[in-house]
Amino acid sequence: MLFPSESALRADPQAVAGSSDYDIVIVGSGISGAIIAKQAAEAGKRVLVLEAGTGVNRSLVGYDDLLTTFYSAATKDNQSPFPVNANAAMPRSPQLRKLQAGETDSSTYIVQSGPYVSDTTYTRIFGGTTMHWEAKTPRMLRSDFKSRTNFGQGLDWPLSFEEIEEDYRLAEQEIGVSADVEDQSYLGQTFPDDYVFPMRGLPLSYLDQQVNNGIDGTSVDLYGQIYPLKVRPYPQARNGIPNPAYDGGRGYRPIGAVDTHQVEEGGRCQGNTNCVPLCPVQARYHSGKTLAKAFRIRGKSGQSLVELLPQAVASKVVIDPDSGKVVALEVKVYNDSASPAHETITVKGKVFVLAAGAIETARLMLSSGLRSTSGLVGRNLMDHAYLLNWALMPQICGTMRGTSSTGGIVDLRDGPFREKQAAFAIDIHNDGWGWATGAPTSDLLELVDDRNLYGADLRRGLIDRISRQLLLAVMLEVLPVESNRITVDPQFTDALGNMRPILSFTVPEYTMRGAAYARQFSRTVFARLGAQDHTSYAPSDFGYVAYEGQGYAIRGGNHLAGTHIMGTTKTNSVVDRNQRSWDHENLYLVGGGSMPTIGTANVTLTLAAMCFRSGRDILKYLH
Amino acid sequence: MSNRVEAFLGLSAELTAFSRFDLLGTGLAERYLGTLDTVVGGEITDMLLAAFVALPPPEDGTRAQALRATILGSELLGDVARALIKLWYSGTWFELPYAWTQRFGPKSADATFVVSPDAYIEGLLWKAIGAHPAGAKAPGYGSWAYPPKIPTFPGSPTSKPDAVSVHPQNAGIMS
Structure with a gap:
């Protein structure tokens, strides 16, 4: 697919402020905003997308600059490609520290109010968090939509799986999912008879295969129920081999790269093992691809129907007190990311869509004084809790090759045990212990500085230590709890004077019970593999949680949800089943924040599906 | 190529177990020598190179012990030599220890x-594994599904004749 050399022209702030004919104003250029913008433009609507970041990475040159920043970064954390921008700051996990009881740490962008310190991140840049996501795209299970009814836990969705299934297919098409139906038909997942994913599944890594050799055909017993073990491939939002049977035999054309015609870019995954934090060749989906298509849609007079205003931080939602409708957004536009100097403009439109991610959308609502009738804005914050388990395989597995993750153990995503404890999905990390220990750099330092190895001994030591690494990242279900929340306080502001998010979180007991079991489960798997367990959790770890006499280091999953929860009435939720605000009829709060539960599915595919639904509702509202 | 660069390559090859050919292939040898000069200064760098040149010849059985004693075990040069190993393997200069x-x-x-x-990008670590x-x-689409091709080197596990047969410990190693 070819895109123009400059995919999106920067809109002029004065022209934007003077304009009164935007049909839709969208805050955020991540996947939610991108899908709604494209859908609206296809229907002939005029759309403005506001992006807090600089937007320079919408061109290939700007994208490649991120890669160079990554190469040059001494600490290659999951935000390392993205330059510091105090006007649109984002959380960065290496800055975190453990809190004392009752302490609040405001030294990082997210104010950590505890007791649990979350290293969750999201990316405030053109393309949002799809610029750094790992791009696993499992669907939620049928039972995940009814966890209150089925397990007496969490909440039921106001939508059933059946009602969202068609939008899952639209999301899989837009994102370009690589998977095979036969691999995904476990735990009762079903697909229409003729359905195939756009592209064939990515092959399992050699490491996945070695793990599978050790566990395939074995099972575990949990509360009297038997669960078979197997390494299954994950569906992935990265380009694979198009499936000729897709779309009734019409096939699928992979979504290319933004702003280039080079065949090296936007083609099939090359195995850069760097999905997080940045795919160097844009084989992994990011919402710039959807936006690039949207920007090409022209109106009757030939003008682009979708405009992008970068360096524009939405600061206040202005409400008409009589109708409750949104009349405008106050937006702070800065010229230089190194300076807080800015002008404040007012942006008008017919419909407003807040698509800034679960934390920023809630932050914007709360700092506008909009808690909603239910008082639930910012509450029910969810993010998958990760428990890392790491070991050395007995044999060389070629770790550090592949996409970040190709396979995992997913048969405990569902079962009657969910009445008592959290379900989980495990992914096998092809980049070894990196997430847990900082491998392979930490291994190099240890072997050279502490073990005094050099020359051939060092080379042998590195092979022995790194090529056998296995990391089981257990992703645990977290249910909505109202006291887990985002708040704001005028004493904590950013460079532009916008209030920063304050995070208060306790890992729910339901999740910790699942974590305790997951630790035992991992030890069982290691025993079957003959792998040396190297897992340890330090009490000084910022994410350390004690549970029933044991301690666990819990990591955030960056799967943020729940802060403007979806429900059936204005008293039990913030938005309706179409993600429309109950209180403000021309306001849509979209994205993970609307999800009442997150099950054991990485949230992006589900929230993308929900945005197709919202896009249709917005068009209906406009007519 | 100056004697200084020659000595630096010789030292680097011995410390990393990568050949001069591999090291030159990174295109970084002179820059890394320059890094040493910039960070610890020409004087200490020259002492490190002189210590290397003064080692007993390779065929002498005492060379490895001498390298441990006069370079890696030197109070002044040891941490610099270790920083040089890490530099070649990762492309990163790691700050010298506080005690140094x-x-x-x-x-x-x-x-x-x-x-x-x-x-x-040219870090030797990746090539080593x-x-x-x-x-x-x-490495290309789907390459991850196959065993790794770990290069052999003098002293590597596969350079031993008995490692040719498939043994679980070596199943993934191909030359």
Whole structure:
């Protein structure tokens, strides 16, 4: 697919402020905003997308600059490609520290109010968090939509799986999912008879295969129920081999790269093992691809129907007190990311869509004084809790090759045990212990500085230590709890004077019970593999949680949800089943924040599906 | 090529177990020598090179012990030599230990930094384990499904004749 050399022209702030004919104003250029913008433009609507970041990475040159920043970064954390921008700051996990009881740490962008310190991140840049996501795209299970009814836990969705299934297919098409139906038909997942994913599944890594050799055909017993073990491939939002049977035999054309015609870019995954934090060749989906298509849609007079205003931080939602409708957004536009100097403009439109991610959308609502009738804005914050388990395989597995993750153990995503404890999905990390220990750099330092190895001994030591690494990242279900929340306080502001998010979180007991079991489960798997367990959790770890006499280091999953929860009435939720605000009829709060539960599915595919639904509702509202 | 660069390559090859050919192939040898000069200064760098040149010849059985005693075990040169190993393997200069700085004085350029974007990409670590730097030199679609091709080297597990047969410990190693 070819895109123009400059995919999106920067809109002029004065022209934007003077304009009164935007049909839709969208805050955020991540996947939610991108899908709604494209859908609206296809229907002939005029759309403005506001992006807090600089937007320079919408061109290939700007994208490649991120890669160079990554190469040059001494600490290659999951935000390392993205330059510091105090006007649109984002959380960065290496800055975190453990809190004392009752302490609040405001030294990082997210104010950590505890007791649990979350290293969750999201990316405030053109393309949002799809610029750094790992791009696993499992669907939620049928039972995940009814966890209150089925397990007496969490909440039921106001939508059933059946009602969202068609939008899952639209999301899989837009994102370009690589998977095979036969691999995904476990735990009762079903697909229409003729359905195939756009592209064939990515092959399992050699490491996945070695793990599978050790566990395939074995099972575990949990509360009297038997669960078979197997390494299954994950569906992935990265380009694979198009499936000729897709779309009734019409096939699928992979979504290319933004702003280039080079065949090296936007083609099939090359195995850069760097999905997080940045795919160097844009084989992994990011919402710039959807936006690039949207920007090409022209109106009757030939003008682009979708405009992008970068360096524009939405600061206040202005409400008409009589109708409750949104009349405008106050937006702070800065010229230089190194300076807080800015002008404040007012942006008008017919419909407003807040698509800034679960934390920023809630932050914007709360700092506008909009808690909603239910008082639930910012509450029910969810993010998958990760428990890392790491070991050395007995044999060389070629770790550090592949996409970040190709396979995992997913048969405990569902079962009657969910009445008592959290379900989980495990992914096998092809980049070894990196997430847990900082491998392979930490291994190099240890072997050279502490073990005094050099020359051939060092080379042998590195092979022995790194090529056998296995990391089981257990992703645990977290249910909505109202006291887990985002708040704001005028004493904590950013460079532009916008209030920063304050995070208060306790890992729910339901999740910790699942974590305790997951630790035992991992030890069982290691025993079957003959792998040396190297897992340890330090009490000084910022994410350390004690549970029933044991301690666990819990990591955030960056799967943020729940802060403007979806429900059936204005008293039990913030938005309706179409993600429309109950209180403000021309306001849509979209994205993970609307999800009442997150099950054991990485949230992006589900929230993308929900945005197709919202896009249709917005068009209906406009007519 | 100057004697200084020659000595630096010889020292680097011995410390890393990568050949001069491999090291020159990174295109970074002179820059890394320059990094040493910039960070610890020409004088200490020259002492390190002189210590290497003064080692007994390779055929002498005492060479490895001498290298341990006069370079890696030297109070002044040991930490510099270890920083050089890490530099070749990762492209990153790692700040010298606190104790070294206390004893020999702080060096203004001695902070942890990546020498250049290509230095990261050319890190020997990735080649040593038969992988590729994360985010560069991608091996191609589906390559991850096959065993790694870990290069052999003098002293590597597969350089032993009995390692040719498939043994679980070596199943993944191919030359």
